Amino acid sequence: xxIAKHVSKLSSYVPGEQPSSTKVIKLNTNENPYPPSPxxxxxxxTFAAGKLRLYPDPESTKLRKAIAEICNAREECVFxxxxxxxxxxxxxxxxVEDNEAIGSLNPSYSLYKTIAAxxxxxxxxxxxxxxxxxxxxxxxxxxxxxLLTNPNAPTGEWREMSEIAAFAKKFPGVVLVDxxxxxxxxxxxxxxxxxxxxxxxIVMRTLSKSYSLAGLRVGYCIGPEKLISAxxxxxxxxxxxxxxxxxxxxxxTDQKWMKKNAQRVxxxxxxxxxxxxxxxxxVIPSESNFVFAKPPAGNKAEDVFKALKKDGIFVxxxxxxxxxxxxxxxxxxxxxxKKLIHATEKLILR
Ligand SMILES: Cc1ncc(COP(=O)(O)O)c(C=O)c1O
Numbered sequence: 001x002x003i004a005k006h007v008s009k010l011s012s013y014v015p016g017e018q019p020s021s022t023k024v025i026k027l028n029t030n031e032n033p034y035p036p037s038p039x040x041x042x043x044x045x046t047f048a049a050g051k052l053r054l055y056p057d058p059e060s061t062k063l064r065k066a067i068a069e070i071c072n073a074r075e076e077c078v079f080x081x082x083x084x085x086x087x088x089x090x091x092x093x094x095x096v097e098d099n100e101a102i103g104s105l106n107p108s109y110s111l112y113k114t115i116a117a118x119x120x121x122x123x124x125x126x127x128x129x130x131x132x133x134x135x136x137x138x139x140x141x142x143x144x145x146x147l148l149t150n151p152n153a154p155t156g157e158w159r160e161m162s163e164i165a166a167f168a169k170k171f172p173g174v175v176l177v178d179x180x181x182x183x184x185x186x187x188x189x190x191x192x193x194x195x196x197x198x199x200x201x202i203v204m205r206t207l208s209k210s211y212s213l214a215g216l217r218v219g220y221c222i223g224p225e226k227l228i229s230a231x232x233x234x235x236x237x238x239x240x241x242x243x244x245x246x247x248x249x250x251x252x253t254d255q256k257w258m259k260k261n262a263q264r265v266x267x268x269x270x271x272x273x274x275x276x277x278x279x280x281x282x283v284i285p286s287e288s289n290f291v292f293a294k295p296p297a298g299n300k301a302e303d304v305f306k307a308l309k310k311d312g313i314f315v316x317x318x319x320x321x322x323x324x325x326x327x328x329x330x331x332x333x334x335x336x337x338k339k340l341i342h343a344t345e346k347l348i349l350r
Contacts, residue, residue, distance in 0.1 A: 006120040013114040016316050025339055027330040028314040030153075030181070030290050032212035034261040034333075037254035040213070040247045047243060056242035059232070063240070063249045067220050070252060073194045076225045079232065080248075082239045084180060084206040084219030085111065087231070088147065091202070092119040094230045095145045095174040103133055103143035105152055107322045109178065112147045129159070129167045144173035150189065151181045154318060154328040156286025161189045168192065168201045174227060176202045183210030183262045184269070185287035193222045202227060209289055210262045211251045218248040265289050265331050272329075272337040279344070290330045295344075301327050307347045313340050 016029035035041075060080040068075040081087035092115050096102060102116040106125025116123035122141050126133065133143050148167070151158045168175040182188040182205065193203035202223030208214035218240060221228070240248075251258070273283050273291055280296030295304050305317035305327055316328040331337065 004120075006117065010114070010117050013111050017314060019314065021312075023312060025313045025332065025336050027290075027332050027336065027340065028316045028328075029214070030209055030288075030328075030330045031214050032209060032261060032265070032289070033331075033336065034212055034264065036212040036247075037251050037257040039250035039254050039257075043246045043250045044243070047246060051242060054242075055238050056240060056245055058238050060240045060245050060248075063218075063245050063252070064220075066249055066252050067222075070255065071190055071194065071222055073190075073222045074225070077194070077222050077228050079221050079223075079228045079235075080240055081219045081221065081231075081235070082244075083208065083217040084178065084204050084221070086217075086235075086239060087204055087219055087221050088112070088115050088176075088178075089118070090231050090234060091145060091147075091174065091176050092116065092121070093234055095227070096121055097144065099141055100144035100173075101141040102145045102147065104147040105129075105149065107152075107154060107318070107320065108147070108149050109153050109180075110318065115147075129163060133171070142172075146171055146173065146175045147178055148175055149178040149180070151185050151287040153181065153288065154290070154316070154323065154326075155284050155292045156181075156288040156290060157284060158185055158287035161187060161192060164189050164201075165192050171200065174200050174202065176204055176221070178204050180204070180206045180209055181288040181290075183258065184266055184289045190222065199224050199226070207248055207251055211258050212261065213248065213251055216244050216247055218244050262289075268334050268337060269331045271334065272331060272341075275337075275341050279341070284326075290328050292326050292328050294326045301325050304344065304347065308340070308343055311343045313343055315340075 064078045064080055065075055068078045092102060096119060101122035101124055103124050104112045106127060113123045124143060135142060164177060177189050179188055190203050192198060192201045202221050204219060204221040206219040207216060269286060276283050276293055282294040284292045295301055302317055305315060308315055
């Protein structure tokens with residue numbers, strides 16, 4: 001039995017825990033605390049099981065059309081993926097040669113590094129977009145694909161569209177702007193993706209966060225037709241199942257519902273941030289549905305993470321050099337955030 005060398009030595013991505021108990025307050029994977037549009041429930045209730053006898057539309061045509069309309073893009077410029085994670089795997093295959101590398105901010109979505117390892121190419125992180133991307137050491141490959149999360153995860157930091165446009169203009173390869181959390185932010189970069197003359201920027205979104213559909217697995221991206229058609233060439237034949245296509249269509253068609261929930265999350269984020277700051281936490285201003293927060297001096301983030309878990313409150317801890325002092329806390333309902341604050345009152349030393 002032979003396993004490819006790069007797969008044998010790969011450490012796989014560790015997603016946030018999905019506890020089986022529903023009693024847990026789950027603030028560890030940036031899911032939405034509110035349900036998806038009632039139109040999604042309607043579709044599920046009326047979906048005829050007999051339809052599953054047939055393969056789904058390989059190009060998710062209706063969904064693709066609806067997304068194109070919402071994003072003011074041409075249909076040919078829209079790709080629908082099995083979650084945005086599928087799109088990340090596809091761009092790594094489509095836009096990176098074996099002797100090239102994938103770049104991203106550091107810290108950023110930790111899956112990027114794994115995506116590069118699975119693709120068997122190098123990954124390099126930079127702290128700011130102004131930093132040089134050129135290979136510094138012997139053996140370093142040039143970066144041909146840059147995965148730029150905005151707002152960034154796990155920090156929640158926001159970058160203006162002008163900064164992203166300037167970066168992309170100078171970058172010789174493909175820039176994928178990962179806007180998983182853009183509906184919770186003050187803006188987005190979709191205009192760069194849909195602009196005439198754009199030849200290297202793709203903007204990616206997911207239905208997992210603002211649309212409350214993490215369990216469905218639908219994401220999409222928009223960019224130059226040439227790049228998008230490359231993704232269609234290499235995707236699985238039927239990458240979006242029939243139920244997901246129908247439910248996702250109902251969700252994106254109900255923009256009002258999504259926006260209302262995003263506003264509720266933003267309002268709770270503001271209140272929760274203020275409560276943490278009042279209690280001596282250092283909170284990076286967030287434009288996302290989570291905050292990246294450092295407990296008051298004298299308290300180790302990892303200890304707080306473990307103590308909260310014992311109390312049935314799950315948050316996320318990343319034990320890396322740039323992340324180990326903070327916790328990433330998803331914004332839930334006001335009541336969940338109050339319970340978290342209450343739990344920290346007992347365990348935080350001040
Ligand atoms: C920055 C970022 N991009 C993409 C994803 C994945 O989204 P999806 O559920 O569409 O695969 C996540 C999920 O946490 C994320 O944080």
